[in-house]
Amino acid sequence: MLDTVAIACDHGGFALKEALKAALPEVSWLDLGTDGTGSVDYPDFANKLADAIKAGKAGRGILVCGSGIGISIAANRHPHIRCALVHDVTTARLCRQHNDANVLALGGRTTGEAVAKDCVDAFLNTAFEGGRHQKRIDKL
Template identity: 60%
Template sequence: MPGGAIAVASDHAGFDLKEILKRDLQEAGHDVLDLGTDSTQSVDYPDFGMAMADAVASGQAVKGVLVCGTGIGISMAANRNPKVRAALVHDVTSARLSRQHNDANVVAFGQRLIGTETAREALKVFLDTKFEGGRHAGRVAKLSKGCTK
């Protein structure tokens, strides 16, 4: 895959959508690193959000895809790592802007809140959109520094 691996991870509530998005990535020729979970059996979303954060922060993956029931908890867990900018998106517009303005390196979805086709299209847009830099670069740099004044 050009540019490195894309990691995918979910909890039980996001497992089905994770599997669909993983298949789409593989069919598009991406190298996919599946960090789990492997079923709909109940698990703790922070474990998978942190595994994603570790994979992206270490360079094992260049981008990541997270899914839980709402996308909220798993993205919060991933964002505890200062090298991760996980964006919870609900549509193509939020996916595009998360890349253009925030240089998000992880996209998060809520399986209970987003339609499958919307998630599939938003993921494509997320991966195809470049960071604009410019006036946004300083703001993004602050995210890695802990948002101090």
């Protein structure tokens, strides 16, 4: 598992972000907000997380918004980010094995806590396979 994992969300992802931190206390979290359910803009938090990864403050990241869609789009605007929106453990594992994703996105209103925890666990503990997948990553 990585030393530090950045985590950020908007108001729609706040409850799931807090649940993940509680369910995975062994992870060294860099919590970049938000800190409540008041309305905020998801691009601001995707940008904070992307900046933290670029600065080397974290090796990977977890993003959560209501659906996971908006925050993943915002994160993927950064060239050093490969953010994957997942809905189950299989896609969480495959985004690491085949795509070397460094950020996982989840939907706070679409993904249950137990599934989200399992997704994060798979994401953090799965290695990139490289090989035939590397040439595809290079094209990104």
